[in-house]
Amino acid sequence: MSSLDVWEDDVLKRYPEPGVPEKKKEEFRNYDSPENDSVREFYRLNHKYQTYGNVLAKKANFLQFDKKEMPWWAAMEYLNTLIDDSDPDTSLDQLQHLLQTAEAIRADGHPDWFVLTGFIHDLGKVLCLFGEPQWNVVGDSFPVGCKFSDKIVYPEFFSDNPDSTDERYNTKYGVYTHQCGLDNIHMSWGHDEYLYHITKDYLPEEALYMIRYHSFYSQHREHAYDHLLNAHDHEMFKWVDKFNPYDLYSKSPKPPVVSELKPYYEDLIAKYLPATVKL
Ligand SMILES: [Fe+2]
């Protein structure tokens, strides 16, 4: 896959904005395109290698936060050094995507912590800059340690995942129990889980759910893991649902001007977050 955006474009194709004409949706279903091959290849790797063991190993490494420390704004600019080479005409750089998401949330009059969440929600993609392969950074997220749902995109690729034949992990509940709650579950590793751990002491719980589960499409679109969620998770998922359209569909015709918005976002960062972020 040449670009992180290939996965995100695919998410948009699967979940087009309500009201988009059917013709456009048909164009999206062009399964023979080279672009589609790279999406398949991305999911083949993601589903093969996102094992319970991978998640524990990545947590043991990255949750040390010993890679880099810098002011938050500098970290956002650092993220922006991730260059997208797949579609230079239409794709946004990372900072533009984050500002557009946040500005759309702000324009709808939501609380400032919600705006801040929109602004930072993809910062965890700095994992790519630490040499992590894309299948370990982006992609739909899902629980590991129990049976992979067939509601996850390209479920057939899970047959290559060793956990699929490991009887500790391949039953409906695996290492978990009925409605044990998402906080007791290991999600596949990626930018969502990583940023959750970076921000968990600073943001309201609603914001933390948005950050941690914003790529958990098989749950928020298909309710594939209701047997693991508890009542509190369901309550909090209303916020994930509220956040998701901003992430997917905030494309403003007039790109935000970073220098004009920087003071507002610097203030928001200062209100909620420590001066530096440890990555
Ligand atoms: Fe994301």
Ligand SMILES: [Fe+2]
């Ligand atoms: Fe995003």
